[in-house]
Amino acid sequence: MRPIERDLLRFKEIVRGEVKKRAREFLTREELFGQVEGRLVSIPLPQLELPKIVYGEPLGEGLGLGGPGTESLGPGGHVPVAELELEEFLDLMGEALRLPRLRPKGEGEVTEEAFRYTTIARKGPRGLRHVRRTLKESLKRALITGEYRPEEPLLVPEREDLRYKAPKTKPRPHAQAVVLFALDVSGSMREEELRLVKTLSFWITLWIKRHFPRLERRYLLHDAEAWEVSEEEFFRAREGGGTRLSSALLLAEEILKPYPEAFYNRYLYHFSDGENWQGDTAVALEALRRLLPTLALYGYAQVQGPYGQGHFLEDLKETLGEEEGLAATEVRGKEDLPLALRRLLGG
Amino acid sequence: MRKELRRWAERLRERALAEGLSFPPVLFEEVGPEEMAMLAAYGGFPRRYPHWRFGSEYLRYRETYRYGLGRIYELVVNTHPVRAYLLRGNTLLAQKLVMAHVYAHADFFQNNLAFKPIPKDMHEEMAHHAAFVEKAMERHGARSVEEFLDLALSLENLIDPQALYIQREEDASPKERPPDRLRVRPYLDPYVNPPPEPPKEAEEGASPSPLPPRPTRDILGFLARHAPLAPWQKGILEIIREESLYYVPQAATKILNEGWATYWHTRLLLPLLSPAEALEFAELQAGLLAPQGLNPYRLGYLLLKEVEDRWDKGRFGPEYEALPLGERLTYERPTGEGLKKLFQVRTIHTDLGFLDSFLTPEFALRQRLISPEDLPRFAEAKQALLFRLTNAGYPIVELVDANYGNRGELLLEHAYEGVGLDLKKTKAVLENLHRLWGRPVHLKTVVEGKEALLSAGA
Numbered sequence: 081m082r083p084i085e086r087d088l089l090r091f092k093e094i095v096r097g098e099v100k101k102r103a104r105e106f107l108t109r110e111e112l113f114g115q116v117e118g119r120l121v122s123i124p125l126p127q128l129e130l131p132k133i134v135y136g137e138p139l140g141e142g143l144g145l146g147g148p149g150t151e152s153l154g155p156g157g158h159v160p161v162a163e164l165e166l167e168e169f170l171d172l173m174g175e176a177l178r179l180p181r182l183r184p185k186g187e188g189e190v191t192e193e194a195f196r197y198t199t200i201a202r203k204g205p206r207g208l209r210h211v212r213r214t215l216k217e218s219l220k221r222a223l224i225t226g227e228y229r230p231e232e233p234l235l236v237p238e239r240e241d242l243r244y245k246a247p248k249t250k251p252r253p254h255a256q257a258v259v260l261f262a263l264d265v266s267g268s269m270r271e272e273e274l275r276l277v278k279t280l281s282f283w284i285t286l287w288i289k290r291h292f293p294r295l296e297r298r299y300l301l302h303d304a305e306a307w308e309v310s311e312e313e314f315f316r317a318r319e320g321g322g323t324r325l326s327s328a329l330l331l332a333e334e335i336l337k338p339y340p341e342a343f344y345n346r347y348l349y350h351f352s353d354g355e356n357w358q359g360d361t362a363v364a365l366e367a368l369r370r371l372l373p374t375l376a377l378y379g380y381a382q383v384q385g386p387y388g389q390g391h392f393l394e395d396l397k398e399t400l401g402e403e404e405g406l407a408a409t410e411v412r413g414k415e416d417l418p419l420a421l422r423r424l425l426g427g
Numbered sequence: 428m429r430k431e432l433r434r435w436a437e438r439l440r441e442r443a444l445a446e447g448l449s450f451p452p453v454l455f456e457e458v459g460p461e462e463m464a465m466l467a468a469y470g471g472f473p474r475r476y477p478h479w480r481f482g483s484e485y486l487r488y489r490e491t492y493r494y495g496l497g498r499i500y501e502l503v504v505n506t507h508p509v510r511a512y513l514l515r516g517n518t519l520l521a522q523k524l525v526m527a528h529v530y531a532h533a534d535f536f537q538n539n540l541a542f543k544p545i546p547k548d549m550h551e552e553m554a555h556h557a558a559f560v561e562k563a564m565e566r567h568g569a570r571s572v573e574e575f576l577d578l579a580l581s582l583e584n585l586i587d588p589q590a591l592y593i594q595r596e597e598d599a600s601p602k603e604r605p606p607d608r609l610r611v612r613p614y615l616d617p618y619v620n621p622p623p624e625p626p627k628e629a630e631e632g633a634s635p636s637p638l639p640p641r642p643t644r645d646i647l648g649f650l651a652r653h654a655p656l657a658p659w660q661k662g663i664l665e666i667i668r669e670e671s672l673y674y675v676p677q678a679a680t681k682i683l684n685e686g687w688a689t690y691w692h693t694r695l696l697l698p699l700l701s702p703a704e705a706l707e708f709a710e711l712q713a714g715l716l717a718p719q720g721l722n723p724y725r726l727g728y729l730l731l732k733e734v735e736d737r738w739d740k741g742r743f744g745p746e747y748e749a750l751p752l753g754e755r756l757t758y759e760r761p762t763g764e765g766l767k768k769l770f771q772v773r774t775i776h777t778d779l780g781f782l783d784s785f786l787t788p789e790f791a792l793r794q795r796l797i798s799p800e801d802l803p804r805f806a807e808a809k810q811a812l813l814f815r816l817t818n819a820g821y822p823i824v825e826l827v828d829a830n831y832g833n834r835g836e837l838l839l840e841h842a843y844e845g846v847g848l849d850l851k852k853t854k855a856v857l858e859n860l861h862r863l864w865g866r867p868v869h870l871k872t873v874v875e876g877k878e879a880l881l882s883a884g885a
Binding site: 082083084085086087088089090091092094128130131132133134135136137 | 468469477478479480482486581583584585821841847848849850851852853
């Protein structure tokens with residue numbers, strides 16, 4: 081083994097053994113949303129960091145030169161990347177953060193046929209011939225007919241001895257789910273806040289997907305108006321405009337229509353700084369009151385912007401706080417992400 | 428290496444020498460992406476001591492390449508001869524560009540003053556270090572050595588970057604170093620020249636000189652000399668310290684060095700391009716000089732071009748400096764001293780001096796580093812940029828007292844400049860220091876505007 085492989089192996093051992101107590105750090109690390117073969121990826125490339133005495137706040141950028149580093153010639157910058165032990169990582173993370181298992185709500189179950197090669201048939205293609213079973217049949221026949229001689233155990237399978245592996249169809253219950261993310265991109269949300277909620281959306285998607293492999297994802301952005309966007313646009317969204325939270329909820333209602341609650345676990349996540357236009361809060365809450373019973377979960381995360389945060393969280397808790405399926409939380413900084421994630425998943 | 432590449436390497440070398448660059452022989456080698464990832468993880472050297480963080484870096488580079496998110500075109504190592512690795516499978520033009528780029532790096536390594544004290548046989552040093560650590564692992568167990576390495580590496584930025592360039596008094600005191608001391612590699616020192624028996628208490632003089640005699644930033648070095656550790660542990664501290672110091676000039680000249688190499692690959696290659704290659708060259712160059720964050724290639728290159736232009740047109744000296752901003756832009760007094768000035772800049776500056784001297788409001792405006800309405804803030808913004816480059820972006824921490832409160836405790840002090848420390852990480856480092864020193868460890872700093880003493884083991 082080359083020395084670097086040995087170092088890599090050792091690194092993986094450490095990550096596997098210790099990731100539980102370090103997962104918290106991972107999550108708060110910045111994620112890269114990159115494109116791989118046209119698909120959006122972000123990644124938990126496991127990284128262990130040795131502590132060093134470093135500055136606790138980003139150093140002033142000066143001269144519009146800040147921002148992410150670059151990778152070009154030379155081993156200067158670093159780009160985080162997809163590491164494909166995601167499943168494993170998610171499990172560990174789930175445990176470490178005590179994320180709740182999601183339970184399908186209502187009767188939204190659809191059966192699906194799954195093929196499994198679990199039985200034996202007398203007919204089939206040659207490629208699926210089950211040699212051992214065939215020889216066993218052959219041996220049985222030889223014993224019965226007395227052709228079998230222990231001193232010269234020669235078996236010649238005949239046509240009737242042939243056995244094949246065969247598929248069996250199994251109905252499998254399969255819950256369906258849809259998740260809709262609504263993001264407030266009004267002027268009061270800065271790059272910093274947007275990044276926090278995008279990180280949250282990413283992990284929420286992964287966790288729901290873990291329980292509902294057939295997860296449909298929809299995205300909408302809103303300021304005073306709401307409009308639906310693609311996943312890519314969502315993760316690239318920038319700020320601008322005023323805020324009317326109700327616009328998002330009304331559009332959400334529209335978007336979710338093709339996913340009847342009887343068949344779908346409908347998740348709606350809404351990220352905002354809660355700075356709503358006066359008079360709109362009542363409209364928003366009214367819309368929500370209608371929407372809430374049809375959802376598996378409505379997650380509302382309020383981030384702290386540069387000018388503090390608005391009142392929507394309080395208003396929401398006051399009017400609908402007792403309702404089932406409401407998960408509201410606030411996110412003031414990176415440190416809050418693990419807790420917010422747990423809350424938003426209903427834990 | 429392919430014949431054609433070798434021919435081009437030779438041709439570019441001759442052109443570079445003819446233009447005035449000077450450098451030792453350069454050995455080019457083509458390697459595949461995995462090998463490149465390995466070399467990058469190992470900081471350019473084929474053999475390093477065993478440690479998981481190299482594995483982690485390797486994984487990162489390898490996957491970055493695999494997912495097409497970035498590739499390392501070239502890796503150049505400051506040794507004699509200079510070794511440079513090219514990524515196999517790149518187009519001929521990309522390889523040409525890289526080779527021209529590498530010659531300029533080689534010139535920089537040889538001529539920039541910051542690199543003067545750097546040993547030119549570092550690949551051997553690194554291999555010795557690897558052998559030392561492996562030996563320690565055999566004798567003391569891989570696990571305990573790894574744990575010690577983790578401790579030591581978390582202190583790797585606690586060095587005195589100036590140690591390369593000046594001899595501090597404390598090291599030279601004749602009492603500590605008897606003349607019959609054998610000069611050997613630092614990490615072997617504790618074996619070859621074991622410290623003298625400590626004086627018995629009765630014989631001890633009235634007042635021992637304080638430790639350290641004056642505040643020092645060389646905390647790793649101090650621990651290697653004075654912490655109650657086994658010789659192999661001291662050896663490891665020396666190794667980490669020496670390797671950290673090796674990378675100091677590289678970190679301190681990133682912008683200037685990349686700018687210099689970019690300036691030269693452009694200058695050497697442009698006249699040689701066939702029309703068919705011009706477009707590809709433009710594309711490579713655009714990627715390299717993308718205005719994305721603090722791109723050292725871009726900033727260094729543009730600023731060097733600016734210096735060349737200014738000195739060509741005589742835009743320097745007291746007469747020029749005295750002009751108001753508006754008139755400076757049109758001032759002209761042709762001298763043609765641009766290239767000469769560039770060679771001088773390449774010799775005497777590190778990034779800090781380079782930017783401090785030449786990053787002017789005119790330049791910032793023209794390159795849109797600052798908007799016209801922000802111009803009054805220029806000095807402040809420039810200061811922020813320089814601060815970011817100071818000490819490689821790490822806080823400056825000194826060891827003030829090794830007998831704090833007369834209890835044998837360590838007292839460190841952070842030279843607070845308005846930016847606070849990451850408390851979680853700092854506390855973890857103090858814990859590590861405490862484990863090495865065996866007695867409580869304190870750090871004086873400022874937390875949320877108030878003076879604070881962070882402690883571990885107290």
